[in-house]
Amino acid sequence: MKLLNTARKLSFQFKLMLFLCLFSIGLVSLVSYVNYRWHSEQMIEQTASQTQQIIEQLGTNINNYIDELYRLTLSPYYYDDIMGELVSLPSTTEERLNKKRKIESFLSSVMTLPRNEILRVYILTDNEIYSYTRTPYEMEDYDVYQDTDWYKQALQSKTPIYIPIHSEKAFGNKETSILSVARRIRSKEDNKQVLGVVKVDTDYSVIKSLCEKVEFEHRGALYIITNDNHIVYSKNKLPALDSQELIPFAVQSNATGNIIKAADGNRYILNIISLNEAGMKIIALNSYQDIILSTLKSITTTFLLVILCLIAALAGLFIFLRKFFTPLFSIVETMKVVQTGDLSVQVPLINDDEIGYLAKSFNRMLQNLNSVINRNTALVTQVYEMQYLHKSSQYEALCNQIKPHFIHNTLNTISLLIKCNEYEKAIDSIENLSLFLRGVMNVDKDIFLSTELQLVRAYLQIQQIRYGEKLSFSIEIDKKLLQTQIPALTIQPLVENCVKHSCEETRTPMHIRIHAYRNNNMLLITVSDNGLGIAPDKLEELRQNFASDNDARDNHQTIDNSIGLLNVQRRLKIKFGTSSQIFLNSILGEGTTITVSIPLDGKEEKDFV
CATH class of the missing domain: 3.30.565.10 (Histidine kinase-like ATPase, C-terminal domain)
Incomplete structure (x- = not known):
């Protein structure tokens, strides 16, 4: 009660200045906070958009590489002698050995040696295997290929099939990540005659090299995982990030621009795309704290500068109000009368300064407004008629x-x-x-x-x-x-x-x-x-x-x-x-x-x- 009585005894100018100070500081704080949130959201949205473009381009490159492998499986069709050998039915051992030599020489010189990443190439028929390999190990299902799903699917499909990245022994006991493509081969003379299946096994090092070229503006992490959530590539520049912990959350979220939170409290911006044809997902994670740190510093500096300018402005406003308060209130009171509909009132002229000019202009405005209203009334009547x-x-x-x-x-x-x-x-x-x-x-x-x-x-x-x-x-x-x-x-x-x-x-x-x-x-x-x-x-x-x-x-x-x-x-x-x-x-x-x-x-x- 005592505080309320004290407030009532304060002068109107002091209360006005106090209100302006508190209101301005609160407004600046609110604007700064909104500005901070807006810039943060813009930075996050921009980062997510740029990252999405990067991984989409990476996905395009990976798909283009797989398309190149598809085109590679068409190589036998460009060599009539090879297609003739596939159609031929040798009757002697010497003819069979000659046929095998020619086909495997073709697999070596045409399909394998020009590309360093090609590990193994096969042409598989119902009763014969023609192959060229760069590895001491054959493909994992070499002896039972006729019973595999990919072989049966390739025989039935008109288009090449993609065998997702899988691990096999290639150069020793350590398993190598391999991706494969397969396509059925049909006779050029009789389109209904299926001659076999061509299969290409390639090291995923090409995909790795494509991923190594990706760089983010902020610290981040890049992963390529298979559809069964097996990581086949990772590049992590976030030391605090636990890949095994966050990948399941990323896969479950499956939405670009989402923010996921780790167990240690750190947050990350998620970008993810699915390569359905390749059976893989590309996941990119960016540190939320790194992105908003620069924004926070900029907003803090701006807030301090605005506060200093506000103090100076309020001081100048206080001086201005003390000098021009009385004539200004006179205009305000007159305006209140005009709001009731009485346009015949006039503002008393006290000074010949800017406020006086404002009062004169207000008086002329009232006179002109009366004249315009009368003319408009007559004009509306004429237009109606x-x-x-x-x-x-x-x-x-x-x-x-x-x-x-x-x-x-x-x-x-x-x-x-x-x-x-x-x-x-x-x-x-x-x-x-x-x-x-x-x-x-x-x-x-x-x-x-x-x-x-x-x-x-x-x-x-x-x-x-x-x-x-x-x-x-x-x-x-x-x-x-x-x-x-x-x-x-x-x-x-x-x-x-x-x-x-x-x-x-x-x-x-x-x-x-x-x-x-x-x-x-x-x-x-x-x-x-x-x-x-x-x-x-x-x-x-x-x-x-x-x-x-x-x-x-x-x-x-x-x-x-x-x-x-x-x-x-x-x-x-x-x-x-x-x-x-x-x-x-x-x-x-x-x-x-x-x-x-x-x-x-x-x-x-x-x-x-």
């Missing part, structure tokens, strides 16, 4: 594009009927036209679905007079939907599109089906025909026109082919926004289906803003 008028005119223009299109076709039909003395049909067409024109008078209004269907029937009956039995139609509408209101001339242009692009372009009878049904809160209207259909490229172009909502007048080809569909689409979009859509599906040679979706409540009309 212009957009509203633009939408209205656009709606009327789209509606007017539809009327001449149908009237022109109808009058042409009536003219032809009169010329052919078909007066009764002409009268029927005139009556149907009259019915349609009465409906067109309300094109800018919503009408009942039943009224729209009357217009459609009138149009189709006129077209039936023109096309005769070639054109038929059916209307399937749920009676409950007949009183649903939709924009006028929504279905008729879709039907007209079917007639124009089907009846006029084919001689086969065409049937138009009009179907309407309810799906949740949407009215779905489909108009389908069995006409020629639309080519896939043209169908995609029409769908893109719908999606881009381009004005049909900007595209001459669109005017000729799909103005009715685009007008309907744009009218529905103006009225309903994105709530209404048109879907176009067609199969070339089978027909076209157009589906229109309209909100059932009819109250989702888009605002003109």
Whole structure:
């Protein structure tokens, strides 16, 4: 309580400076810690990435070496005399000895001597072994090779097989790490005839030499282990690292960038890749402490320098606050009044210095802000009215594009009927036209679905007079939907599109089906025909026109082919926004289906803003 009372008696400036000191020191400490962690993570990530690239390149080199061994097993195919000897069946002892001499001479001169790491090369058949070795010992399964898995697998495989690193006696009692490859040999004349298996045993010293070239930026360790966790190579520059202890953890983790911890508390960054074809894993370990040590020294030095600069800055800030505190608070109080919405206040001018200039600028800003708000209010009103008028005119223009299109076709039909003395049909067409024109008078209004269907029937009956039995139609509408209101001339242009692009372009009878049904809160209207259909490229172009909502007048080809569909689409979009859509599906040679979706409540009309 006494401490709290003492704090209350302290001056505001002292409390402010104390707060700034504590806050700044805490902030610097937090930033330094975050910076230290960030740099540490960056260093660890960078080291892990670089190490991963190194061991991936090492893995690539090892795989390339194994590929070279695979190519070496193809050597017999390049020598026709050797392939001929393998195919031949000598009948005498002398011929058999001559055959063996030639094949083993080939194994010596071509496959073994040019490469120092090759220890043994064999060509194995079901009843004969041809070999050349540099070691006093033959391969471990020399006498039972026909029963080994690798021999059976090589005979069945179309590709060479890899025999992982294994230990065998080669130069004495001490075992040598050997890796082998084998490939079956088939006759060049008869691909189905298997002549035997070629097997190459090589010292893994080449892999060791590749590993010796690897150097890490920090102290680290490199291991190559087999799939059964047997270490075949190790290079350890971390004296405290117990290889036998950490390798099982590394294999179990099997994830690049993981940090594993040894029994002595030291931590290491793990990088590991698997060479599935070679049956090996490459493991790299880097000391975590070595990586972050330089970062820790740099952050510590930076932290001390920042603290010294902060002390100097706080001292200067204290002097500055003592001199300019009063006018600054005056501005702050005025700003609080402005925050309430009162823009008529002004900051009292006390000094003619920088703070005074700030006060003058603040006063001018308030005056300009008042002026801008008034102008923006008037401008928003004007923009709203212009957009509203633009939408209205656009709606009327789209509606007017539809009327001449149908009237022109109808009058042409009536003219032809009169010329052919078909007066009764002409009268029927005139009556149907009259019915349609009465409906067109309300094109800018919503009408009942039943009224729209009357217009459609009138149009189709006129077209039936023109096309005769070639054109038929059916209307399937749920009676409950007949009183649903939709924009006028929504279905008729879709039907007209079917007639124009089907009846006029084919001689086969065409049937138009009009179907309407309810799906949740949407009215779905489909108009389908069995006409020629639309080519896939043209169908995609029409769908893109719908999606881009381009004005049909900007595209001459669109005017000729799909103005009715685009007008309907744009009218529905103006009225309903994105709530209404048109879907176009067609199969070339089978027909076209157009589906229109309209909100059932009819109250989702888009605002003109």
